[in-house]
Amino acid sequence: MSHRLKNLSRGKGYAPGSLKSRTETIPGGNMPLQVITYDPDKITEKEIQISTTIEQLREYRDNKSITWINLNDVRCVDWVEKIGEAFDIHPLILEDIVNANQRPKNEEMDNYLFIAVKMLTYNEPQEFIDAEQVSFILTGSCVLTFQEKPGDVFEPVRERIRTGKGRIRRMGSDYLAYSLLDMLIDNYFLVMEKIGDRVEDLDEDLLTSIDNKHLKMLHHLKREIIFMRKSVWPLRETIGDLYRGEKAIIGKETSVYFGDLYDHTIQVIDTVEGLRDMVSGMLDTYLSQLGNKMNEVMKVLTIIATIFIPLTFIAGIYGMNFEFMPELKWKSGYFVTLSLMLIIALGMVLYFRRKKWL
Amino acid sequence: MSHRLKNLSRGKGYAPGSLKSRTETIPGGNMPLQVITYDPDKITEKEIQISTTIEQLREYRDNKSITWINLNDVRCVDWVEKIGEAFDIHPLILEDIVNANQRPKNEEMDNYLFIAVKMLTYNEPQEFIDAEQVSFILTGSCVLTFQEKPGDVFEPVRERIRTGKGRIRRMGSDYLAYSLLDMLIDNYFLVMEKIGDRVEDLDEDLLTSIDNKHLKMLHHLKREIIFMRKSVWPLRETIGDLYRGEKAIIGKETSVYFGDLYDHTIQVIDTVEGLRDMVSGMLDTYLSQLGNKMNEVMKVLTIIATIFIPLTFIAGIYGMNFEFMPELKWKSGYFVTLSLMLIIALGMVLYFRRKKWL
């Protein structure tokens, strides 16, 4: 959880809007910008270097063709600043892009739309959910995406653009933004299926045996689900806003698609809530199983102790060394005593039977 | 639960609106379409094959008579596509029909209304609730229904259409849609009665004995009820919307009936919530019963141990082999000791009486 709480404060001495405040930075030279430009007829894909001038960047902005500019690592503050200048982005928005701890949100500015969402991936070996902020800037003809680190889930969209499959090449930048967001949210389902598998495995394990390891796993899963929930709930508002709100930049035709995206978001929330309920129920099961087990242990102890303690007492009596103990002299004393013990033992067993302990 | 979490993601590489993405498909040739056409005077029932042309389908659409077209299995993507073309259905709606994991919802398009709800049936032998998505497309004179698999609860409506009982033959397609939805929701009550019977049986069992089997049953029922709850809550909004919202396609006269349907939905929700409260209360009962039982076990152990341990100690004393132990020589030593033991035992019993443990 630790990594999820750090670096929230801007840091002493930095003014609002200064990009160098919270993150360690890396030089822009190491990280080219990925640019895809397309229209229904043709498509160009290239990588541009930090030496590109602001005017060259502005050409993409003013171009009729749809352009998707992707930065793989927001620690390249040089790039963020250059893009910010080229596209006239407000410094606070740039700060939100760089300091990647934002709640999912959208903000409409004069001539662009800012959207920040989380890209979730499931880190299989370590069994936790990895969250990375992806920021979108949507202008009339461009979509700018900023990721926290290289590696994304957008490859199928790139493929669809390249092959011209579906309607993506014929539609505007708003449809491109939709396609990318759709891919992100579709990936949420994959993460949830994996978490769901873990939950179901554990659920079956709990029916046969309970131990500390299961409890730890349960708490771990509960935390992952709570973390997921926190990422997903604000998404509802963010996407709902894109769909309902009259954002100038989202066309009527694309708006239907955002409606579909909103439905998916609601479904994600439903699924997360379902998982949460399931894990809560499992914690209840765990506790009542624990109670059952304790009860069983106690019963074994009580049965054994309750049968043998009185018998041992009787043996103790005839183990006393008094000189005058008439029974000791009886020929059948020993066998009478043994029989008495047997009768007491049987009586106890019958009593426990009646109590349904046996 | 497993089957309820799978197949939520669209799958990599498929564009939004493509029907072949998430489901395995079956050829349309295996599955005829059921068509019932009626007006107050006459009724025709037939099955049409996949070879039917789009123009023939459009005749139903443009006909004055009311037509109900039913597809029994949405995996027949061929049919869905053909109907989609004939009735000008938006690709995203077709995708929602085919990928039958939708939340109950309605969507009003230019000239038709899309409604997706769950048909619930209770799988008696396996004791779980079976949910199947039924999608409705409602146009001016047609109702199209798409089911996930053959077998439905609509037979009484078919019967009413055939016999002309009630007002169904005299009213429009909106009343037909209402009748089908009403039948679906009426069936919810049957499912709940069955679940309710299980809950009550278990409730009585819990009063006499508690064991692990009951706990498992309890958790199973709780899950079924939570699952039901998730299906039912969004229905409230969906149906409420049909009743209040000024849907162009639902006439004023039929709107009263949708109001009645809305009342039923609220009642379903109330009943589900009542069952949920009952099951939660039973879990509390279970835990407090477990505590009671443990207490009783402990008391038995404590009473037996507390009475006999001191007595055994006394017997132990006179079992010691010291050469000089004056009491051992006394003639009445044995009987005095026995009496002492009796007095101690009686004292203990009185003490437990006063503590109300006996």
Added chain:
Amino acid sequence: MSHRLKNLSRGKGYAPGSLKSRTETIPGGNMPLQVITYDPDKITEKEIQISTTIEQLREYRDNKSITWINLNDVRCVDWVEKIGEAFDIHPLILEDIVNANQRPKNEEMDNYLFIAVKMLTYNEPQEFIDAEQVSFILTGSCVLTFQEKPGDVFEPVRERIRTGKGRIRRMGSDYLAYSLLDMLIDNYFLVMEKIGDRVEDLDEDLLTSIDNKHLKMLHHLKREIIFMRKSVWPLRETIGDLYRGEKAIIGKETSVYFGDLYDHTIQVIDTVEGLRDMVSGMLDTYLSQLGNKMNEVMKVLTIIATIFIPLTFIAGIYGMNFEFMPELKWKSGYFVTLSLMLIIALGMVLYFRRKKWL
């Protein structure tokens, strides 16, 4: 609880609005209709038979005098149908009257107002709350009431009409409806006082002793309170609607009285919630008392066992039959051993004192 879950579905094969679907019926001939007609000057009370014509019933409707028509048993479907025809009641409303499982609600139709509420009475011997639906139809000059079974709480209103006490004879049918509803809701307080008495008795009992019987009583009371709560919450909306909503049939002067009724409803809800909190708190008390008691039992066991087990061990040592055990030969061996045992016992007692177990 059983009787509260049954008969919710309309039953297969019945069209919406058909009265004979869900209830067993009784012939109208067995059940006369009670009719009270009054104006400030005079009052007539009579019982009319099923042979009365629809025209005769309509006279009441068109009369200037205020008329209260009461049907004691809605299973007399003949009467419901006849009244429905005479007063032009919508078939769905008639269905709601006959199938007496409605949520409290009101519905404004063109020229009448339909109100369905629950009449609660406390079944003292069996200790549960009995709920009966009372449906009101309020027209300009008539109040029609439909009960589920004979026996009601309206006698004081009849008395007030007969004696002309209060302003009831001078006011319209809306005031009559208010008076009846007021009487119903006033009766809720009586039911709650009785439940409250049970709760308080139990609360005192729990302070002195806890056993399974108390737990069952607690769960029984909790269910009754939850049942009450479910009846009462929708009332808030129903009555609030009558008070705020501009219902054409409720005059401005009477509206103040409905405001007062609304306040009473809120107070009923507050009281029910108070009882619920109290019962929840008692369940907590029960569980913590159980924990306390278990703790006490354990302590007794531990003290006795911990004192005597070491002593018995010492006695066991000197009970061994080794030939060479020097202490056994000592003259004072026995008394030294006894003293040692005493010292150990006292040390244990001091230890428990310090631990505050004694």
Added chain:
Amino acid sequence: MSHRLKNLSRGKGYAPGSLKSRTETIPGGNMPLQVITYDPDKITEKEIQISTTIEQLREYRDNKSITWINLNDVRCVDWVEKIGEAFDIHPLILEDIVNANQRPKNEEMDNYLFIAVKMLTYNEPQEFIDAEQVSFILTGSCVLTFQEKPGDVFEPVRERIRTGKGRIRRMGSDYLAYSLLDMLIDNYFLVMEKIGDRVEDLDEDLLTSIDNKHLKMLHHLKREIIFMRKSVWPLRETIGDLYRGEKAIIGKETSVYFGDLYDHTIQVIDTVEGLRDMVSGMLDTYLSQLGNKMNEVMKVLTIIATIFIPLTFIAGIYGMNFEFMPELKWKSGYFVTLSLMLIIALGMVLYFRRKKWL
């Protein structure tokens, strides 16, 4: 709690608005009315008797000076009726004044404003919160206050009026009403401080010892806080309404003061919620402490039993009377056995050390 549930129903046979229904009454002759009349220049304070005529009362109403009329005991139904007639109060309002079980609320009538709130005082010896309804009628120049029983918290306001301190003498009747309400709500803080002291004392006690007495105190405090909460929440709406709502009778200048009063109300709610959280947390602490204690008790028992039971068994073996037991003949048998016992005991102690039980 008992006294808080009684007398909620109006009682059979009484019409709405009749004052003699729910309360036992006392004759008005025993209880004079306290009247304070003031303007910036002068102040008169007197007590008037039940013989005062309605016309004399109306003079106060029509006077330009501000008049505060206080009735100390609403069981003086004679006074309530007379005042009601003189000031034209609606019978339902009079009923609300007399039947002092109202939820805090305000009601605006044609020419006066009715406010009902609770005056809370802390009954120190019996440690419970005493609630008394105070009803306000606010007209253009008069404030009428009705208390349930003699004794109030208004003395400082009387003093401010007498001395002319603050702006009270220069402002209207709305400011007088504000001053009285402010005094009432300020007193809530005093009650809460006292409850808070009890809570904190208990909280400290719980850290050192837990027993049944503490549990009872905890539940008692929880109930008092819940009771307080129920009195305080509706106040929010009541006061908020006075502040925001455009009540004709509350001037713009005074409205700021009602805003301040509203802030205090919110603060009262915050404090009550804080206390509630604290008490809930303490119940959790209690239960986990109980668990800790049980664990400790069990550990002591287990350690003692586990060490001595095996040793006693060994002693038992050599206490057997078999004729042929070679060890008994050994010279060192006794010492070897004692050493063996010591080794076993030490082994056990080491085992418990490793388990961190010692």
Added chain:
Amino acid sequence: MSHRLKNLSRGKGYAPGSLKSRTETIPGGNMPLQVITYDPDKITEKEIQISTTIEQLREYRDNKSITWINLNDVRCVDWVEKIGEAFDIHPLILEDIVNANQRPKNEEMDNYLFIAVKMLTYNEPQEFIDAEQVSFILTGSCVLTFQEKPGDVFEPVRERIRTGKGRIRRMGSDYLAYSLLDMLIDNYFLVMEKIGDRVEDLDEDLLTSIDNKHLKMLHHLKREIIFMRKSVWPLRETIGDLYRGEKAIIGKETSVYFGDLYDHTIQVIDTVEGLRDMVSGMLDTYLSQLGNKMNEVMKVLTIIATIFIPLTFIAGIYGMNFEFMPELKWKSGYFVTLSLMLIIALGMVLYFRRKKWL
């Protein structure tokens, strides 16, 4: 917690708006006022004494330059009164400034805006959160800040004003107020990081060992987080109001910054809720670990007791002193008995193995 409940009531006998009511006061002479005046070109910093006249103070108010006036200790009622007079502040606002127990809130008056928020700092040695109220009065060109005690988190803002870094020197008083609030809320993150560190440390400790000390720490942290939560939630409304509400005094350009501040506030709330969930989960862990541990203790006891009690009983039998006990005479009696004991012990061990207790 104690210090957080005290001094909420205004105190008997004080009129609303009187500053000397709730706090002990200190003379203004001991506490100079810190004044910073700046415009884009120059900056003056000075301290002024209580001898400053009201006219001199009003010069700051009417000046074009931006002035920040800071009072370090609101117990200097002399200063508060003088400033109140110079800037025409409403007496109730002054009371809110002096009685520093306000909920975070803002109030817009005719020509100034009042904002009260909490400055939180983490008292590291005593491990609790220190809260201090900071009140802001924002006029066209001045920001007045009132602190409860010397020492604040505003130093970086002073530094930015002095160095002219960022846009602070070029913007108005609204931007200055924003910068100060931003610094305050940024500090919340630091407090939360520290609390978060404690929570994580404890979380790790709980995995290896649980004892009373951990429980106390857990409850302490829970309280601190609840306290934090209570400070943070009303902030949402307060800041949201500044951002959305059309406050005349906040310019359009600065409004964007308040939007950013609002986002941070939401993030603070998210983080606090996350911590709360985590601590709640840890309490669950604690309780289930406790159950696990108890189970383990019980198992050890049961295993030892169940193995040795029957063996001891057998030894007891052959320790009896009956004259006629044939086994005692057998040559191999002793060894047969020992073998029998061994077999019983092994049987028990196998039984526990099968039960998975070993």
